[in-house]
Amino acid sequence: xxxxxxxxxxxxxxxxxxxxxxxxxxxxxxxxxxxxxxxxxxxxxxxxxxxxxxxxxxxxxxxxxxxxxxxxxxxxxxxxxxxxxxxx
Numbered sequence: 001x002x003x004x005x006x007x008x009x010x011x012x013x014x015x016x017x018x019x020x021x022x023x024x025x026x027x028x029x030x031x032x033x034x035x036x037x038x039x040x041x042x043x044x045x046x047x048x049x050x051x052x053x054x055x056x057x058x059x060x061x062x063x064x065x066x067x068x069x070x071x072x073x074x075x076x077x078x079x080x081x082x083x084x085x086x087x088x
Contacts, residue, residue: 018074025067028060029053038068 025034029049036052037045042065049061 018071021067021071021074025064025071028064028067029056033064034068034071038071 022034030053033049033052037048040048045065045068046061049056049064
């Protein structure tokens, strides 16, 4: 799980939107993938994906990392922000 300070999204959109993004990433590489790499930088995430899934097509990895970046944009705010905490 990832814990982080969050910027509020409008209304009740946040949980549904996060769920959609996580599901998108899971469809690409599998259910545990988001939680295995969300805190890693690009190079570390690519290494971890290779460790978990072996030799994966680079376009699939790129699509997956794009989905992870979108999740980060929604779930991780900049330092010093006063958003609420969310667990994914």
